[in-house]
Amino acid sequence: MNGYVGTPTSRVDGRAKVTGAAKYAGEFAADGLLHGFIVDATVPRGRIARLDTSDALKVRGVVDVLTHTHRVALADKDEAWKDEVAPEKGSPFRPLYDDRVKFNGQPIALVIAEDWETAKFAATRVRVEYEQEAFATDLETERGTSAKVDQPHKPRGDAAAALAGAAVRHEADYVLPTEHHNPMELYATTAVWDGSGSLTVYDKTQGVQNVHKYLCGVFDMKPEDIRVVSPYVGGAFGSGLRPQHQVVLATLAALALKRSVRVVLTRQQMYGLGYRPMTIERVALGAKSDGTLDAVTHEAIAVTSRYEDFSRNDTGWAQQLYKSPNSRLSHKLVHLDVPTPCDMRAPGAATGVCALECAMDELGRRTQARSDRAAPEVLLGSRPERRPALHQQAAARMLRPWRGSLRLGPPQSRAACDARWQGPGRLGHGDRGVGGAADAGRRAHRADRQRPRRGILRRVRYRHRHLHHHGAGRGRRPRAADREYRREACRFNPAPSARRGRLLDGRFERTCGLGSGRGHSPGARASGQGDT
Known part of the structure; x- marks a missing residue:
């Protein structure tokens, strides 16, 4: 055993962060630094019929306003816009590329001024007229338009027949809302122009090599002419895995004006970035009279944008966590007029396992009503000795039956829980139940x-x-x-x-x-x- 357990250890970057010495992407200085403010679309779908920047350009201190008709050249092929973690299917979003509006909050102009406050004010003077089109942004309303995603999970047995003949059944929809990352540090980029055509880009990102390759492709630049730096990240949770649109806009402005430019998103504009998508998880479980799990069906219906197919494995956890001779798993997408979702901590698992474990707990309650087996015992009885999906010996089980509950934690905690245990569904707060049995897995x-x-x-x-x-x-x-x-x-x-x-x-x-x-x-x- 090494000496790290029980020994206080300071983070390598801890002192710099708590003393303010750490510099984030939006804090690097440069000579003659300009500031950009993004003008967002206010409709969810359509095209820009008219974009008037004349009033904004009259504001003292404004240097320029970039739009899809007034900018430097951008790549015109999807391959150049695809970053390392972009969805395989679809066409990545291209800021300031054309007059199409794909989602509410889409950047449609960038006001550049001598200071941030002036740029923000001038952005209110940009006049935009739209030709709006019919749009859809609600998953439950558009649920019937879902399209199935190819998944590697193969069905086993006849899940429909097993469910129809099950002694105990539970079927329910579990609706998990959209979840935004919105970390403490705002997304920002400072593109520093060195005077000779090269750029140093300070960006908030979780992958500098991804951003570097992405910018080289979008602007057709040589790798040695651009450098990407991200010394500190004030939270990201997966939202920084893909390059965000502010890095394109800051680089675009620096190349157009041949000056250093900084673009910082507002807290409200952060909601126009990636997110964990809203998902409807439909889980159906069937068990024999003795509580043995006999059938599992899990269907996930998730949101994606109209221009990219983003999906993660919500349903495959059932085959990993539980043994059942009959199972059917499927994942579907509904294309809406919203930005493309992105990875967030435990992508797929946070939504899929949540629904699955809620359903298993409710199945256990139904089983207990018909037999002497408590909910956790049903869960334990369904644990595979071997992982059925991979046919590997399962890891050591951390679940142990104990008076119908789970024997977890130190002895004092177990004794306290032992005294309180009254069976599933017995504890509550108002009309809501408190507690339940749950299993977990990790990659x-x-x-x-x-x-x-x-x-x-x-x-x-x-x-x-x-x-x-x-x-x-x-x-x-x-x-x-x-x-x-x-x-x-x-x-x-x-x-x-x-x-x-x-x-x-x-x-x-x-x-x-x-x-x-x-x-x-x-x-x-x-x-x-x-x-x-």
Whole structure:
């Protein structure tokens, strides 16, 4: 056992963050820095019939107003706009590309001024007229238009027949609303013009290499002419995995004016970025009279935009967590006039497992009404000894039957719960039930089974149970309770590379200069890019 358990350890970047020494993307200074403010569309679908910027340009201090008719050239092919984590199907959003309006809050103009307040005021002087079109933004209303997504999960048995003949059945829709990331740090980009045609872009992102490749494609720039830096990230939770539109607009303005430009979104404009999509999870469970799970069907219907097909695995968890001879899983998408959703912590699992576990708890209550088995015992009896989807030996079970409840926590907590346990559905607050049984699973990436990336780490061995847990494995040292960590040796490719890094005191540190190898900003990887 190493000495980290029970020993207070300061974060590498902790002092810089709490003292204000840490600089975020919207805080880097530059000579002659200009400020941009985004004008948003106010209709959910249609086209821009007229966009008048004359009044805005008359405001003292305004330098320019960029629009789809007044800007530098942008790439015209989808391949150039697709970033590393973009959905495979669809055409990525292109800010200020044409007169089409795809969602409410879409950026349609960028006012650039000597200071932010002037740019914000001038943005109110931009006059826009639209040709509106019929739109749809409500999932429940458009549920009937859903289209099935190809998923790797194969059906087993005859779930419909098993449900029809089940002694105990439970079927319900679980509606999970849209969830926005909206982290503490506003999305911002400072594009610094060096006077010779090159740019240094300070961006709020969880992937500098993704943003670098993206900007090179969108603006047809050489890798050595642009550098992306993200030293600190004040929260992202997955919203920073894809480049957001402010990085395009700041770079666009810097190239057009040949000056440094900063664009910072407002808190309200943050809601126009990615989000966890609203989902309707329809779960049907069937059990025998003794509580044995006999059938599972799980259908997820989720929101996506009209221009990209974003989906995650909501339904596959049933085959991982429970054994059932009959199962049918499906995932469907409804295309609405909204921005494309994006990853948020535990994508797919946070919605799919929530619905599944609620349904299992309710099935247990129904089963208890017909037999002596309590809800948690039904759950335990449905746990597979082997993972049915992957046919691997299951991990050690953390669930233990204990007076119809779950024996979790220290002895004092178990004794207190033991005294309070009254059976499922007995405790409540008003008309709502309190408590229930739930199981859980998590994905584990075995680093010792993965091939190291060329030019980064050659020999680093991990012996562990789970790598990704409580933020471990993405730039921070995993907790000792999760794995034993031992560094043997590391070797680097001395040639400039788009993927350079070093192992420092047990954490991997990625530089942010790409292409030319001019990176700096230690801690960029550790201070937020792994915050998914």
